[in-house]
Amino acid sequence: MLKEFRDFAMKGNVVDLAVAVIIGAAFGAIVTSLVGDIIMPIIGAITGGLDFSNYYIPLSAKVTASNLADAKKQGAVLAYGNFLTLTINFLIVAVVLFLVIRVMSQFKRKEEAKPAEPPKPSAEVVLLTEIRDLLKKS
Template sequence: MLQEFKKFIAKGNVMDMAVGIIIGAAFTAIVQSVVKDLINPFVGLFTGGVDFENLFVEMDGSEYTSLVEAREAGAAVFAYGSFINAVINFVIIAFVVFLLVKAVNRAKESAAKEEEAAAPAAPAGPTQEELLADIRDLLARNNQG
């Protein structure tokens, strides 16, 4: 069983997956920082500083000044503001990821074009007509001899 496990771990796709997960975790931190530190302040300016997090309805009829207070009291709350925040953050994160993927794809295309331009052209071979003429001549010689 230990040998089988060693073979599994040694496979390239397992290591590729591990690297992808680690890079994904680091990438998540970058995207979250872009959203939280760079984009959300502008969203706050456009919404007039409305804090959606504290939009909630108490299900038991009690009154609380904040969602945190209501949750600490163990009250049942319908926290629609948290949902609105989650949707806004999702849209922003999806847009940031779209922009990053678009930039990476552009860089890949640019590198591929440079590589294509640097690659030497394959030597030109005989044309189809030249090959057919050679075949015709060979057949003519074989029929004569």
Template structure:
């Protein structure tokens, strides 16, 4: 079983997957910072609050006035944290947009490389056809027999 596990780990696609997960985690941290530190404060200004992600409505329980979302949750109250949900939606949209742009860029690069290969193949001088090669071999065989 250990041998099989080593073979599984040694495969290139497993290593590529691990690299992708690590880069994805780092990218998620960047997007979270973008949303929390740049976008949410702007939305918060427009909605009258300083931190949009901490907007909530108390459904049941007692919460001190102007308490943060963390304090409201720690009191045991049932809160409807719509600001956190909207922040998650913004995070998703930003990540989806970035992935879309990344895939679009990779596809464009692949198309460019494929087009260059096609152009090089078209520009390369055409070699002899199979029939021409067979005719040359036939002629050489006749010449050596004679």
């Protein structure tokens, strides 16, 4: 069973998937930083210095905090500012993935448009062709 698992884990598709997950996690961290550290502050500056990450609606009367972290400690809150930030994060990831896939599709179409070379015959086929040609001469 251990051998079967090793064989499965070392197949090309599994290794490719593992690499993709690691790269995806790193890409996600970059996009999160882009949204949180660059895009949302710009949007906040445009809207008068608002910080979307602290926007919330208290769901309990005892929540009186002025920031989201303290409000969560006091009771239930509806953190719609955080949701807005994560939605923008998702949209950026979706657009970037769309552009990457679009570029890859264009490259693939260019490769398909090129005439493919016929495959080289195997050594057996070459040998049989030579034998056939020798028999024709006889």
